[in-house]
Amino acid sequence: MSSRIVLLNNFVLLFFLAGCGFGGDKDPLTEKQKTMIAERIAPVGSVVKVEDLIQERSAVSPEMSVDKVALSQGNEHVVEMLNTGDGGNMIFDPAVIRVSKGDTIHFRAVDMSHNSATINSMIPPGAESWTGLMNQDISVVLDIEGVYVYQCDPHAMMAMVGVIQVGKAVNISEVKIAAEKYKSNFMLNAERLTGYLAQL
Numbered sequence: 335m336s337s338r339i340v341l342l343n344n345f346v347l348l349f350f351l352a353g354c355g356f357g358g359d360k361d362p363l364t365e366k367q368k369t370m371i372a373e374r375i376a377p378v379g380s381v382v383k384v385e386d387l388i389q390e391r392s393a394v395s396p397e398m399s400v401d402k403v404a405l406s407q408g409n410e411h412v413v414e415m416l417n418t419g420d421g422g423n424m425i426f427d428p429a430v431i432r433v434s435k436g437d438t439i440h441f442r443a444v445d446m447s448h449n450s451a452t453i454n455s456m457i458p459p460g461a462e463s464w465t466g467l468m469n470q471d472i473s474v475v476l477d478i479e480g481v482y483v484y485q486c487d488p489h490a491m492m493a494m495v496g497v498i499q500v501g502k503a504v505n506i507s508e509v510k511i512a513a514e515k516y517k518s519n520f521m522l523n524a525e526r527l528t529g530y531l532a533q534l
């Protein structure tokens with residue numbers, strides 16, 4: 335039994351030496367050789383792609399790369415309530431619009447289980463609030479200038495919100511402050527409203 339183990343040990347040692355390619359117990363490479371190898375395999379500099387730079391910059395300041403929304407033509411505008419749109423799930427489409435004073439917005443219940451309701455702290459002073467019923471198409475006429483933020487009540491936690499600018503954005507500072515507080519309600523899409531307001 336013990337001779338077997340010795341034999342095995344010898345075999346392992348032989349295998350090890352053969353694998354090394356050197357017979358002695360001296361380090362096979364000199365310090366200089368090691369340095370040369372390390373230098374050769376070390377990566378040269380670092381590669382930064384232009385796309386990464388743009389993404390980094392937009393992560394720091396989203397407003398820099400945001401396209402501003404143009405004034406919608408005509409006096410009547412349709413906003414669809416959708417389960418899925420270009421901007422994500424549970425969404426108003428278009429989520430951000432700029433219209434003229436006195437224009438009408440038609441909210442269309444294209445998909446089920448949505449409504450449109452203003453958020454009290456985020457409409458212009460003196461403007462009327464609205465609260466649509468579930469699955470209900472509603473139309474609102476906006477005579478008071480300013481920024482209106484509304485939501486879908488059952489999907490408020492998913493930031494199913496929308497923004498309408500009527501005429502000049504006279505209350506934008508107040509709305510932005512209120513939005514910063516309000517976004518603590520969002521369990522998903524936490525930056526959606528901030529992104530929408532940046533488009534105005």
Ligand SMILES: [Cu+2]
Pocket residue numbers: 424425447448449486487488489494
């Ligand atoms: Cu909804």
